[in-house]
Amino acid sequence: MTPGLHRSHRVAGALVGSAVGDALGAPFEFGPPGAFSARFPGPARGSATEMCGGGALGWEPGEFTDDTEMALLVAASLVERSGLDEGDLFDRFAAWAAAGPPDIGVQTRAVLDSGLPWDRAAANHFARTGRAAGNGSLMRTTPAAIWFSRFGTAATADAARRISALTHGDPAAGEGCVVLHELLRVTLGGGDPLAAVPTALSLVAPEHRDRWATVLAPEWEPAMATESNGAVWPTLGQALWALRHGRDFAEVLRLVVDLGGDTDTVACVAGGLAGAVYGMGGIPMRWASVVHGRVPGHGDRVWRLPELLPLAAALDGKEFFQAETGVIPQIGPAEVLPGIWAGNLDGARYSDEDFAVISLCRLAEPFPHTLHRTAYIADNNHNVDIDVVLADVLDDLAALHAQGHRVLVHCHGGASRTGLVLRGWLVRERGMSVEEATAHVAQRWPYLGLWNDSFTAALQRLAAARR
Secondary structure, eight states: OOTTOOHHHHHHHHHHHHHHHHHHHGGGTTOOTTHHHHHOSSOOOTTSOSOOOBTTTTBOTTBOOHHHHHHHHHHHHHHHTTSOOHHHHHHHHHHHHHTOOSOOOHHHHHHHTSOOOTTTHHHHHHHHHSOOOBSTTTTTOHHHHHHHGGGOHHHHHHHHHHHHTTTOOSHHHHHHHHHHHHHHHHHHTTOOTTTTHHHHHHTSOHHHHHHHHHHHSTTOOGGGOSSOTTBHHHHHHHHHHHHHHOSSHHHHHHHHHTTOSSHHHHHHHHHHHHHHHHOGGGSOHHHHTTOBBOOTTSOSOOBOHHHHHHHHHHHTTOOOOOBOTTSSOOOOOEEEETTEEEEOHHHHHTSOTTSEEEEOSOBSSOOSOSSEEEOOOOSSTTOTTHHHHHHHHHHHHHHHHHTTOOEEEEOSSSSHHHHHHHHHHHHHHHOOOHHHHHHHHHHHOTTOOOOOHHHHHHHHHHHHHHO
């Protein structure tokens, strides 16, 4: 848990984290246990990362699947209709299914292709087959959990059941969504989701409570599952198990993808929870920066990080600031340190496309550069996780630099956040004191900004850790 994290960081982490988990797990779907760590025994930085793509359906690196496609439909309906409109959401689902998405659950397709109205389709399917406890409603519900978390426990539990019931007639699936909604509600408010499990279980209908209590118990392990993780119970159980045992976002995701089976969905659920726990800054930028995909049947828009972040804020009833080009005259790029260049937003956007760019501000649109990473750093005191984010940036910078790339670091103005990373590089890689690093950068980069005391404090901790 990252204490003191601003709610906006948790909200962004939940939405983006679920998409990251989906894309990370997709190439390993229905594969054997341990396949992820066998291929990536350690962090893969540099130009090639764990976002490898491939799998049975030939996903692009970072491409999300039906899990995130349906989640984006939930999010768009909630925002555009100012709340839950079940008929509208079902129609969006049906248009998506009719467009032939490459990945769609058998049960979900049967319901959406039935031709029945929204209030009868799933119930009819369950009455005929008795099979409707898959994880397909759980995988898409994180946006709804964010939206309804503002309105209290009763509202978020009711919404969880109603949205699940659009495609999953078995109430067990809806009760799992109730639990996830409540855990996310608590976490987004700064609480501990693991400590909230008993409260979440008290919201579950009595006839389903014992089965859910079994898979959410602290002593439960994936080997104890009585169904495959395509079912709703082990999916949420495995996500909570990984959250208990992982030390950070990356380890939580490694644990669940290594379980094999329905890796994209379990990682999607775990990623939403872990993203809320560790915040947007806890998600490795090499993963978040490449997440992308389209929603079939709903236009040609490509959803990437610059689109996901404002959507997360909108789900929480907030506006989101993004750095626009043309606001500040172009600065740079200029080589400030050997192989490391600096600039402001326009200096980076319009730089040669063979640069490996690390953006330290929130962009309104992606860059054309093939190698482009975006870190989640605000130029304020909300960055209680700044040590984690700075380490992630410096690790990626070191890997890209070692591969011979010209690395271009920038923020909106090219001053404070850019200076943080340039100074941090000298402190960590060259053994300079903070004062020496600051003087060194100031001589070579006249735009250096030193107003953020929290950045200087982070550099002091970085220097102390090297001693």
